[in-house]
Amino acid sequence: MKNVFLIGTGLIGGSMLLDLRSHLKDATFYGIDKDNSHAKRAVTNGIIDKVAVMGDLINADLVLISIPVDATLKVLPQALDLVPENALIIDVGSTKKAICDVVSKHKNRRQFLAAHPIAGTEFSGPDAAIKNLFQKKTMIVCEVEKTAFKLQELAKELFEILGMRVRYMTPAAHDRHIAYVSHLSHISSFMLGKTVIQEEENERDIFDLAGSGFESTVRLAKSSPAMWTPIFAQNKQHVLDALDGYIENLSRFRESVKNNDHKAIFEDMEQTNRIKTILKGIENGK
């Protein structure tokens, strides 16, 4: 592999390259970013060797697309138009249905692999990239049967370098599951932050009283709106379903508090305590 291109020199793509570089010694790593200052920072941070433009993809062996999912809908077909035969393109966006649909009829569809690494932090940009972000994490791969077999094998090798286990799903199942375990968490965190900030406008110094519990539940509210807005837009129906379920549960809990139904409050929490066992599974990288 000679020429590796990263489109979008941020947290996810940047972290991937930091790990891949140490294994792909003979390759040159190029970065394409609509924000030129990000591309330059990526050079400084040792993520890429050189800044490039879309036209350079005619020399690519591997292209990683790691940009907001609305931009992926435009950039992915362009990249598939440009790359030479045998090049592999992987996108790592947090939605999969719209992205798979947009290239379903593309003549080079077999050169594309749709993926989503279940890893990240609340930070973004090239300065947020870190080594070993993907160790023991899950890489979801969608519509694997539509990717050329040789390129499937190549992708597997790359994911092994990153230390990931691969799980195969349909784009529809991916989008539904992820609405619950990722997208809803982000909304609950953002709206919690918003509610407490609103209250602070009336009550000064409220955050003096916030402890590690609050910090943990609002951590995701630091996330990038530019990245998350198109995710919620593309996964609209599943996000609405997840939000409906969440608001319904909150409203019922509110009723229990209002009606002094302490038994219902207790049972609601006790039944949810089984999240302990579930989280233990996540920690162990199961």
Added chain:
Amino acid sequence: MKNVFLIGTGLIGGSMLLDLRSHLKDATFYGIDKDNSHAKRAVTNGIIDKVAVMGDLINADLVLISIPVDATLKVLPQALDLVPENALIIDVGSTKKAICDVVSKHKNRRQFLAAHPIAGTEFSGPDAAIKNLFQKKTMIVCEVEKTAFKLQELAKELFEILGMRVRYMTPAAHDRHIAYVSHLSHISSFMLGKTVIQEEENERDIFDLAGSGFESTVRLAKSSPAMWTPIFAQNKQHVLDALDGYIENLSRFRESVKNNDHKAIFEDMEQTNRIKTILKGIENGK
């Protein structure tokens, strides 16, 4: 100080004693717990020297009450009845108004200090107790003027041993603030966990896909229902207000998603991003 009593040998009280023991070398530490196995574990874990009963409080110099807040309403007046002159009783519950009210007319009111340490973990019981839990954390003290001056001074010394800074508030202000920065976080986390567990009943293996973001937002859903049910009950009105604000914000966000109002979604998140600065304040122990 000779005889220190801990009522409730769990996470908070246990952690306090672990730190206090190393400074109060001449004292004997007694534990009272309605769950005898907890009291015994507390001896094994080096939290207390001996198991005791309420009647033993007649020999107390210092009593820490660290039990569910509904139990405090009964136990605190009993303890104030029993302790000798000059003994100090501190409670550390997560609500303050009901607790202060229940002893407002007690003849020994001046021997009581109402406090709430902004520290903890999602775990509970004597095995959850850890050293240095309170270092650089805030201790909220309510109605300090109602405590005898000498005992105020003693409490301050103890909080200094724990490494805490003290902040004074009225019980009403405490309960309102804490509804937002603590109680609401717990409800949002419990209901997020519930919503995802419900979805899992339809969709198998959904938790395989959960990453560190989900883990962070549902961490508090591991908390003890026995501790949290009476907190929500005692802080009912403020909890309802906080929940109303939260559900309102979630419903508006849902509307924005439904109406494809991407500008509103973006701005909602962008404005909440200032939580970054706020959380930095928390991390720095400001």
